[in-house]
Amino acid sequence: MFDVVIIGCGVTGAATAYYLSKYDIKTAVLEAENDVAMGATKANSAVMHAGYDPKNGSLMARLNVRGSMLAKEICAKLDVPYRQVGSLVIAFDEKEDIHLRQLYENGVKNGVENLKILSGAETLDMEPNLSPYITSSLYAPSAAITSPWEYALAMTETAVKNGVNLYLKTKVEDIKKHGEKWLITTNKGDFEAKYVINAAGINAQKIHETVNPKRFETQISRGEYYLLDKSEGNTVNHIIFQCPTQKGKGVLVLPTVHGNLLVGPNADIITDSTDTANTMDGMEFIGNMARKSVPHINLKQSIRNFAGLRSNTDQNDFIIEWAQPGFMNLAGIKSPGLTAAAAIGEYAVEMLKNAGVRLTEKENFTDSRKKLRFRELTAEEKQNVIEQNPAYGRIICRCETITEGEIIDACHSVIPPCSIDGVKRRTNAGMGRCQGGFCGPRVMEILCRKLNISPLEITQDGENSIILTGYTKQGGDGNDIQSI
DSSP, X not given: OEEEEEEOOSHHHHHHHHHHTTBSOOEEEEOSSSSSSOSGGGSSOOEEOOSSSSOTTSHHHHHHHHHHHHHHHHHHHTTOXXXXXXXXXXXXXXXXXXXXXXXXXXXXXHTOOSOEEEEHHHHHHHOTTSOTTOOEEEEETTOEEEOHHHHHHHHHHHHHHTTOEEESSOOEEEEEEXXXXXXXXXXXXXXXXXXXXXXXXXXXXXXXXXXXXXXXXXXXXXXXXXXXXXXXXXXXXXXXXXXOBTTBSOOEEEEOTTSOEEEEOOOEEOSOTTOOOOOHHHHHHHHHHHHHHSTTOOGGGEEEEEEEEEEEESSSSOEEEEEETTEEEEEOOOTTHHHHHHHHHHHHHHHHHHTTOOOOBOTTOOOOOOOOOGGGSOHHHHHHHHHHOGGGGSEEETTTTEEHHHHHHHHTSSSOOOBHHHHHHHHOTTOSTTTTTTTHHXXXXXXXXXXXXXXXXXXXXXXXXXXXXXXXXXXXXXXXXXXX
């Protein structure tokens, strides 16, 4: 029995849990996947938008600007990678120049600070690798980049440390009103709650319709990307947008907090909620559009292609509402959802307060987190940590300089990984040029040892991404040889 049950632990559910964990209220988060941030949160552009694009007066505009400010504070407190690099929206003709002026005026109304229209020459002074045909740009210095999965994980870890109950691999199958409470049926048993918060991403419509008439239509949008090697990381130093269209903010070129270059996405409406495949047409489109912004971009240095799904709906704004007393929707959280997440969580708590929920602040709320990142230490600091724990002296991921000690730290965290990619999201092991070709088996060995599980239980990422299906040989005594 819980006061509040949050369905979904993407960045929106994580932020809501984070803010609720500040109060003496019994909260649970139900996540269908085997880890946090497994949907749109793990595959997006990683941009903290300034807030000039959403329509003035909309929830999206209000929560974008507020969320941008909160994200900067939270990332600092919880030791999440964050770089305020600023963004440039570039124009190529007079029509787009006019569009930039409209974006500027809208941004000023939304409360975005320090926006500036630059000439083509001023833009090229800042970013010499851009197209010489640029006529003007909109500069937003408050825009930033982050690590989206680390952001969601950090907020969830903080929530769990402060008493929130996280249930992974727990898929909601049905919800019914049970007196004054909600009965939530899952594959792991039943949960009761006074309040339900629907933060289920692309599945939010299904969750909503278990207890409510149809209110909105989900339109899943797939966005594909190139991730380029660190050798290309300095091609641009800002987030480079083209003028937005009805389909979205267009193809971006931007640095990542880990030193790579990210290019994408396109926007294809699909019906299969599991279809994260890259397509030849999609990648060709992205390449052509990227070269319009950065003519000599070197896509041959791609180390990975991936795609993410966005929970667009037929509504023009975020859907944040009481669908009925005790049942709250946090749905349709499309771009700038990552940026707005913290503000959405804060707003959801205010909605609960206004509904009469008594929220008493905890006296001993823990609101800090510190991670040891070996590669960022000085030579003296590295020597000191190795002397204290020799595991930090064993490099597992050569590309990213990730040590055994850091992977063990992840295994001992309040939300330990259970997959190879779970370790990647927590430590960056496998993010480099070889994409885990060298370190993957060693990461698996550490996971098996520290979590005391068989290598046959380790997945690449989600529940069905099995890596090993059985043993290939036996020893002379007839026993299985467990070599990886």
